[in-house]
Amino acid sequence: MVLRCLLVVVVAMTTVTCDVYLHGPRGSNNRLNERGRERANANRLFDSQNNNRGGYNQGSLIYYEGSIVNIEWTNQHSCGDPNNHCELVIQYMCGEFTRDGTTTRTIPERRDQCENWNCDTDLEFGMHENYAYYRNCKNRQRNEGLFTADQDLNRDDARSTRQ
16 A cells, blocks of 8 residues: 555656645745735745745744644646646755744844844844755856746846856
């Protein structure tokens, strides 16, 4: 039974791809604790460039080492059609300073705006990557060969496509 389930997941991961809205774990699409249906900040943790109602507020979720976390999503566009090719990449991160934060504001780019001049340890802000990694991405030109659909990227650095 376990092998059969694993096979279904692997097959699904190789055939189901497109723009997606994550339903679980909650908190995806830059959401935190907004009171309404609209996401407050499209750039809170990353430049999501999708609509304000994708994902769910994170609530009070705590995961412990060894936890099994189910991943659920909805495809925004079709897959499996002869006119498109779909791939799904699941990206995740674990780390000492990875956190949701307590505000929907974007983590500051200037260290003097963070507690003790250290944005990596300022728990007010959510963080998926450390300050040095972000600066490296900001200072690197983006890969212009990546498909951007109809998105207006507004800049040429790697933050636009998060490579």
